Amino acid sequence: MMLLEAAAHMVDPSTISTSSAPLILFWIFSAVVLGGAILTIFQTNMVAAVMSLVATFFGLAAIYAMLSAHFIAALQVLVYAGAIMVLFIFVVMVLNKDEAPRPMRGLITKMIGAISIVSLMFTLMPLLDNAVPGGVETPSADFGTVANVGDILFNDYLFAFEAVSILLLIAVIAAVVVARTHKQEVVEEGHLAEHEAMPEATIEASH
Amino acid sequence: MIPPTYFLYLAALLFAVGAFGVILRRNAIIMLMSIELMLNAANLTILTFGRIHADPHAHAFAFMVIAVAAAEAAVGLAILVGIFRNRRNVNIDELTLMKY
Amino acid sequence: MTANLHLIPLLPLLGAAFSLLFGKRLGKNVVTLVTCGAVAAAALVTLQMTFILHHDLPPGGALVDTFFEAPWMKAGDLNLSAGLWFDALTAVMCCVVTVIGFLIHVYASAYMEHDENYTRFFAYLNLFMGAMLILVLGDSMPVTFVGWEGVGLCSYLLIGFWFDKDANATAGRKAFVVNRIGDFGFLLAMFLIFYHTGTLKYSELASHIDGLHNILWLGLPVACFAGLLVLVGATGKSAQIPLYVWLPDAMAGPTPVSALIHAATMVTAGVYVTSRLHVVYEAYPQALAWIAGIGALTALFAATIGFAQRDLKKVLAYSTISQLGFMFVAVGSYVNGSSNYASGVFHLMTHAFFKAGLFLGAGSVMHAMENEGDIMKMGGLRKHLPHTHATFLIYCLAIAGIFPLAGFWSKDAILGGAFAAQWDVKNAGPVAAWFAMHAGKIIYGVMLTAAGCTAFYMFRLYYLVFHGKFRGTHEQEHHLHESPARMTVVLWCLAIGTILSGFLGVPESILPESLHHFGDLLGEWLKPVVGVQLHEESAGQFLGFAFVATAVSVAGIGSAYIFFLKDDGVRAKNFVATFPRLYRVVFNKYYVDEFYNAVVVRPLRGLSRILWKFFDEIIIDKLFVGGTAAIVNGFGKSVKYLQNGDAQRYVVGVLVGMALILRVSTHYSAAHAAQFHVDQDGHAVTAVPQNDAYTTNVRFKVEWGDGQESDADSAHPRGLKHQYASSGTYKIRLETTDSRWQTTASRSETVVVR
Amino acid sequence: MSFELGDLSYALPILVLVVGGLLLLLMEAFSTGRSRAYLVPMTVLVVLASIAADVSVWSQVGEGGHSIMSGMLEIDRLSLFANAIFLTACGLTALLAGAYMQEHRFEFGEFYALIVFATAGMMILAAASDMVSIFLGLEIMSLAVYVLTGSWRRSPKSSEGAMKYFLVGSVASAVLLYGMALIYGAVGSTSLQAIANSKGAYVEPIFIIGLLLVLTAFAFKIAAVPFHMWAPDAYEGAPTPVTGFMAAGVKAAAFVILIRMCGTAFSRSELALGSTGWVSILKWVAVITMTFGNLAALRQENIKRLLAYSSVSHAGYLLIGLIATATVGNEARGPLLYYLAAYTFTTMGAFGVVAWLGRHGDERLQLDDWAGLAAKHPAAALAMTIFMLSLGGVPPTAGFFGKFYLFRAALGRADLTWLVVIAVLNSVVSVYYYLRVVTTMYFREPARESSPLQSRSVTAALVLAVIGTLLIGILPGWLVETASSALLGS
Known part of the structure; x- marks a missing residue:
């Protein structure tokens, strides 16, 4: 967190310095972000994968702070690295299955997909160079603060805020609907000759 | 000062890594995490452009995206639990009851 | 003049509905009575309408019955009504359909007596009559198309009436593919005619026909395409080359069905529709x-x-x-x-x-x-x-x-x-x-x-x-x-x-003076609708034609007699015996031995055989039916590969599509803009890039071939001009650069300056 | 622009749905056993109330549009017309679902709240005039539909379909968001109107890339080839009423927002036409989509997959209408909306019959299961025949007029003629597999006993769908006029 604040301080518009320190910080955090991301997708140990992702999110929070998005940076740490990743950890613990080592299937498909992604990047990357012909504007002093963003959230984005509440409600229903078992269903399980249900306790734990 | 393009590059690379994760890994949890990476890449792009335009609305947008990502993760994990309950594993390449 | 025309198709349709709903309960006799009665009533109404048409209206008049008034469907320039139309041509068709339909119903009531699905059969027959009458009576192409599809569907039901499960599957498929080709033609013709005339009503077509006549496609008036597309539809329904093949196979249905559908009604739809749309053809007689x-x-x-x-x-x-x-x-x-x-x-x-x-x-x-x-x-x-x-x-x-x-x-x-x-x-x-x-x-x-x-x-x-x-x-x-x-x-x-x-x-011309008004009744009757009467010819000409035609017919009958009946069919037996060798034995032997075989039968059979082989087996069976099957099969395999159930493959599909779209749309803008043509006026030459007026951010550079260059980076170049100093042959090269995507492309053209 | 209380009156249809959804949740929470039976009528009531609100707002807004909620939503006749389509789909789904869930024993009351929330999401999406609300509306709709897809908990196919749909859909969401970010970067605003008005931004390459990414994401939602591969699996796995809801509602919502975006933010001819314009790309997508969909449907033995591929091909036809809006504008929007309405009735009906046939956890999805249906259940077979004919575009059904009207609009541009020719050829081919269903029902001997659902609400839904399909096919005038007056505001 100390590091985060230092980073924020250094790129604060009022104290822009010509030194290379912010750039070095940027490289460090970028390395954390990309390194964490790459580790995430190549880990076989699930808990380690989740932890790598947490590292990525911390790095991203620092990067956000460099962009003067202090509120979002804090949110990133709280919601993402905190709440969402806890959810992931939880599910990983419940399922508790590491990927069994076996050869990859559909190699050709995966290669075609990889080529597509590389091609996408080749189309996109050069364009980002000239993406900002107008240059960077100087933000106001309270740019990115809680007060500033909160003001927008509860005025211009009030509708969006309410819409998100419906979204979260749907997420809650999803968790309830999918994880809950009706007693009635358990009784009729044999009758329907379906796959057998998980033991009650496991399901209770999963939500 | 850091050129804003760097942030955009970082976001693009993060997006690519996320996309790689989705197509390479068969474990559905990792795929979900990779999708989170892609969403974060988009978020970073939004915030960078918000900084460039000095527009705090971008922050509100990013806020919404974080909330959506949370909801999406919850729904995804719920479906995952449902899958696990039926089959006892979460390998996406074994989910081939339906094809053609 | 308005009239209750809707009764004509409605009666059989009601008959069908009645026998489908209550037929099983009420028994065969009631069903027979209702269905035959419905057709008979329709026939009577038709006759009454014909009488009204003849008596109360001037020649060229028509009865109309618009069941959905003019803004039935209105939006912009689209303003359709739907209704029925009864003029001299309709009258003839309607009489034929109802009268013969009625006779066939009566016949079928005896022929099908012992069939267990008697009720269903008669319901389908009535349904078919209703659809056919809608086809004939429709006042515009969409209404006709309702009947057109209706008869297709009913014929499917009727031919399939005795279908074994799989035996006739191929025949059914053939009929289906072929008829769909015909429908395709009819539909496209409909769009085309509507688009260029603004109407689909038969009564309004004549006054709007200029739209079809004046607009050229590929140097031909649109009427040509419209006419040929209608013809495609007509060949499908009326079983003409190359779309005739479904008809012989359709003989699998009960015989009254063959008589109704394949002799008197549905197959004539093509002839009827081409006559109906005669205005379109007259706009382009070729x-x-x-x-x-x-x-x-x-x-x-x-x-x-x-x-x-x-x-x-x-x-x-x-x-x-x-x-x-x-x-x-x-x-x-x-x-x-x-x-x-x-x-x-x-x-x-x-x-x-x-x-x-x-x-x-x-x-x-x-x-x-x-x-x-x-x-x-x-x-x-x-x-x-x-x-x-x-x-x-x-x-x-x-x-x-x-x-x-x-x-x-x-x-x-x-x-x-x-x-x-x-x-x-x-x-x-x-x-x-x-x-x-x-x-x-x-x-x-x-x-x-x-x-x-x-x-x-x-x-x-x-x-x-x-x-x-x-x-x-x-x-x-x-x-x-x-x-x-x-x-x-x-x-x-x-x-x-x-x-x-x-x-x-x-x-x-061949009637005595006193009987002249009995001459050419039908032609006179149809004259106001289709414009001409039967060909005018003198008595002498007519007799000449009649003599020749009759002589040919008699010759045909005579040879059939000699060949199959005289001497108790010995020749026929010979023929049957030599039949297998027909293709192997040398031509000359037949020339000596069997005059018929050599001069008449063999060449004709050969011709028919070639045509048959060509159309039936190669074009239709192999190309259409077989080709369709092959495409579908091959395609099924590729779908099996793509859709293998693996969600990752689906994600890859999304990514590939995305990458392709980005690549194609960014990569080819320069190449697209680089296409150009050359306008020449003596020594002044203009290179005009193919300009869709939306090509932005493209820079054009022209090398004129005489060492000079010009360039422009306007978004909408009207063309780049150049004055050549001397005569000669020059190679002009246009190079385009899209500054957004950093892509370049070039093309060359040679120009001769005199 | 800021939030005003008066805005709420324009958002009434959405509010009614959200409040109704919450009520349904409460009812479910406090109800036991028998009182669950009231959930279906309650849902229908909510839908009817919302339709009433929709109609009253329709006359209120007139020809113009009202920007409400600080510019997040644009209430105009386009969105209101679309609302009616979504509500129809929602109501029919609710009617079908009650007995279906009971039969297959996975009854749960949250189902109704979910379809109501999903419908609210569609409405938000259809009215969205800001990229933020587009994203949120899309996510509300999608997340609810993912859950609904997986709601038959014990069916492995259901959760498998949900998982596939969710994974591919989330990737598409990320792509959409990335595209929006790029557009935002080029323009500096998320409002569609601001995007339309920003002149300099069009030359920005990242704007075009962003546009293409956004189109890609919506191509996924409408199941255009090659973004369609989730569709057959998700359609097959989902409980059948939900499949109908997906095919009708989700597709309509995606198309309406495409109409809105293409009519405002992306309406400049530099963006639409030309070699990198979206028209030239969507043309090819449309051709591939309808051809692929039809050819793939030809060999399907599973009725739900057959309908899924048919829905893919219908997306192709609809894309032609969307392309036509680039030049003829409102003249093509009317036909597009008409087609969506016709398609909603037809496809809900078709899936309704499929849902009706299954018993005791066995869905009877193979075509063989349909053999000889006409002999035992003539009314249902007739209904299915009508839906099949309508899907194939045979008069006098709604599907025929939809096609007629749409293709005619597309002919307004000479260079789309070939596209229309391909579309007509495709629709001619498509009748083959639709009629295959019909002939199976009529000509083949029944392979096994069937004793379908006996439920009044299912019958009511099917009857409504048949009436809708026939009525707007035989008397299209009213709907055509309404649809062509459903203009974009502003």
Whole structure:
């Protein structure tokens, strides 16, 4: 967190310095972000994968702070690295299955997909160079603060805020609907000759 | 000062890594995490452009995206639990009851 | 004038609904009464309407019944109403459909008596009648299309009535694919006509036809494409080359169905629709030449196939195709601004009588023979089936064109029309012009041959079935009996129709002065609708044509007699014996041995065989049906590969699509802009890039080939100009650079400066 | 622009749905056993109330549009017309679902709240005039539909379909968001109107890339080839009423927002036409989509997959209408909306019959299971025949007029003629597999006993769908006029 604040301080518009320190910080955090991301997708140990992702999110929070998005940076740490990743950890613990080592299937498909992604990047990357012909504007002093963003959230984005509440409600229903078992269903399980249900306790734990 | 393009590059690379994760890994949890990476890449792009335009609305947008990502993760994990309950594993390449 | 036209299709539809809903409970007799009664009532209403049309309205008038008023569908320039339309042409069609339909219903009530699905059968029959009447009565192309699809569907239901589960699957598929091609043509024609005229109503087409006439596509008026597309639709429904193949296969249905659908009603829809849309064809008469050509080819080709068929109904099926070809020739015979539609409709009417009769007679024969259809196993039935035999003979004479039966008059009208036909060919080369002037004579010759062939194979059929010795089994012989009265009465009714209907088209010129107003009744009746009457010809000309045609027919009958009946069919047996060798033995041997084989049978059979092989087996079976199957199969395999159930593959699909879209759209903008053409005015040359006016951010650079260059980075270059100093040949190179995507492309063109 | 209380009156249809959804949740929470039976009528009531609100707002807004909620939503006749389509789909789904869930024993009351929330999401999406609300509306709709897809908990196919749909859909969401970010970067605002008005931004390459990414994401939602591969699996796995809801509602919502975006933010001819314009790309997508969909449907033995591929091909036809809006504007929007309405009735009906046939956890999805249906259940077979004919575009059904009207609009541009020719050819081919269903029902001997659902609400839904399909096919005038007056505001 100390590091985060230092980073924020250094790129604060009022104290822009010509030194290379912010750039070095940027490289460090970028390395954390990309390194964490790459580790995430190549880990076989699930808990380690989740932890790598947490590292990525911390790095991203620092990067956000460099962009003067202090509120979002804090949110990133709280919601993402905190709440969402806890959810992931939880599910990983419940399922508790590491990927069994076996050869990859559909190699050709995966290669075609990889080529597509590389091609996408080749189309996109050069364009980002000239993406900002107008240059960077100087933000106001309270740019990115809680007060500033909160003001927008509860005025211009009030509708969006309410819409998100419906979204979260749907997420809650999803968790309830999918994880809950009706007693009635358990009784009729044999009758329907379906796959057998998980033991009650496991399901209770999963939500 | 850091050129804003760097942030955009970082976001693009993060997006690519996320996309790689989705197509390479068969474990559905990792795929979900990779999708989170892609969403974060988009978020970073939004915030960078918000900084460039000095527009705090971008922050509100990013806020919404974080909330959506949370909801999406919850729904995804719920479906995952449902899958696990039926089959006892979460390998996406074994989910081939339906094809053609 | 408005009238209750909707009753005509509505009555059979109600009959169908009634028997479907209550039929099982109320029993066969009620169903028979209701369904036959519905058609009879429809026939009566039709006759009443015809009477009103004749008496209360001036010539060219029409009855209308708009059931959905004008802004039925309105948006922008689209303003349609839907309704029914009853003019002279409709009247003829309607009378034919309802009267013959009624007779067939009565016949079917006896023929199908013991079928367990009797009720369903009659419901479908009534449904079919309703759809056919909507087709005929529709006042605009969409309404006609409702009926068009309706008859298709009902025929599917009726042909499939006796379907075994899998045996006829291929035949069904064939019928289906072929008819869909026809529908495709009709639909596209509809869009095209609507788009360029703004209307689809038959009554309004004539005044809006300029839109079709004046707009050119590929240097041809749109009317040409519209006409040819309608023709595609018509060949599908009316079983013409190359889309005829579904009809012989459709013989799998019950015989009354064949008589109804494949003789009197549905197959005539193509002829009807082309006559209805005559305005479109008159806007571009060359399209009519196509119709005549296709008709002539079909007539001859199907007739020759008729030679060798052993199945009673198959012979009749090919004969139907051939006779429909005659009608197409009539519709296509164009001279002096109009075409010979009236003769086409005339033949349609007479043919409906005798062909329905032939099918029903065949049904009667098969009824007696316990559903045996092979004519080689029949013979001598004359004694056992006297009524069937007598009526069958009348039909055969009619189709062969023997005076004074109906076929004689209508066939003659067609032949005369074809002989006189001349198609306006504007701006044509000498060959095309000669052809346009003389193709009529060629077609006449072809048709004459076809008429001779018709006489031959019909009498081959007649002799093999009714004369000679019985060749079937003992049990069959024992079982032989005349059909019940309800069937024979219908046969006699149709025979009377066959005898009388011809007199509606007797040319005026051969009648004595006092009887002139009986001359050419049908032509006069149709004149206000389709513009012309039967071809005007002098008595001498007519007699000439009649003499030639009759001579050919008699020759055909005579050879059939010699070949199949005289000496108790010895020659036929010889023929049958040598049949397998026909293709192996040298041509000359036949020339010496069997005159018929060499001069008549073999070439014609060879031709028909080639055509048959070509169209039926290669084009239709291999290309359409087989090709479709192959495409579908191959495609199924690729779908199996793509859609393997792996969600990651689906994600890859999204990514590949995305990458392709980005790549293609960013990469080719320069290449797209680099296409250009050169305008030249002496030494001043302009390079005009293909400019869709939306090409932005592209920089153009031209090397003129004489060492000079010019460039422009305007988004909308009107072209880059250059003045050449001296004459010579220069290579102009245009290079484009898209600054957004950093791509370049170039093209070259050579220009000669004089 | 800021939030005003008066805005709420324009958002009434959405509010009614959200409040109704919450009520349904409460009812479910406090109800036991028998009182669950009231959930279906309650849902229908909510839908009817929302329709009433929709109609009253329709006359209120007139021809113009009202920007409400600080510019997040644009209430105009386009969105209101679309609302009616979504509500129809929602109501029919609710009617079908009650008995279906009971039969297959996975009844749960939250189902109704979910379809109501999903419908609210569609409405937000259809009215969205800001990229933020587009994203949120899309996510509300999608997340609810993912859950619904997986709601038959014990069916492995259901959760498998949900998982596939969710994974591919989330990738598409990320792509959409990335595209929006790029557009935002080029323009500096998320409002569609601001995007339309920003002149300089069009030359920005990242704007075009962003546009293409956004189109890609919506191509996924409408199941255009090659973004369609989730569709057959998700359609097959989902409980059948939900499949109908997906095919009708989700597709309609995606198309309406495409109409809105293409009519405002992306309407400049530099963006639409030209070599990199979206028209030239969507043309090819449309051709591939309808051809692929039809050819793939030809060999399907599973009725739900057959309908899924048919829905893919219908997306192709609809894309032609969307392309036509680039030049003829409102004249093509009317037909597009008409087609969507016709398609909603037809496809809900078709899936309704499929849902009706299954018993006791066995869905009877193979075509063989349909053999001889006409003999035992003539009314249902007739209904299915009508739906099949309508899907195939045979008159006098709604599907025929939809096609007629749409293709005619597309002919307004000469260079789309070939596209229309391909579309007509495709629709001609498509009748083959639709009629295959019909002939199976009519011509084949029944392979096994069937004793379908006996439920009044299912019958009511099917009857409504048949009436809708026939009525707007035979008397299209009213709907055509309404649809062509459903203009974009502003």
